[in-house]
Amino acid sequence: AQSVTQLDSQVPVFEEAPVELRCNYSSSVSVYLFWYVQYPNQGLQLLLKYLSGSTLVKGINGFEAEFNKSQTSFHLRKPSVHISDTAEYFCAVKGDTGNQFYFGTGTSLTVIP
């Protein structure tokens, strides 16, 4: 069965500082991994995805993530955050069949001026 664990529920960081949001997954077969961002009172927007190929994945808004099979991790990073990055971030893994996604509980990123 697939599952995702987001280790940090809240991450405060100063503006222009780097940030890493941690995600560990459990999956029995092929691994398709995603990071979504959710701004207040909005739906989810795809930041980046790993389906196959290069383990370093670049997404929108300067975010990137690295797929690490041995550590079953897919951590999200950004070298310099902006105030506008304040949001909720969700890591997700796709199930074996269909398009059923399993989401983590989310990490609330707060960028401090």
Added chain:
Amino acid sequence: DAGVTQSPTHLIKTRGQHVTLRCSPISGHKSVSWYQQVLGQGPQFIFQYYEKEERGRGNFPDRFSARQFPNYSSELNVNALLLGDSALYLCASSLDANTGELFFGEGSRLTVL
């Protein structure tokens, strides 16, 4: 191009009532999925439909049902509402049943009093 559209955006119901939520996928997308997001949690999978057929069902009671129409739009119905059904209901569309990328709408926020 229009993204995934959901209606209504907000609604308030009382216990025992019934609710219908509607979703129009991105043009050309044939699969629609529904997720429930309770405050402070990640989205949880309810249903996936593809070409009007149910392709997956999450761990939700029979009070929850859905259908997909020939134009690929979808409805989610919830009967005998409980307080615990209060949540943001998210619709996501994808090109087909197994592409591994979901595009989310803004959601319908349901409050049950």
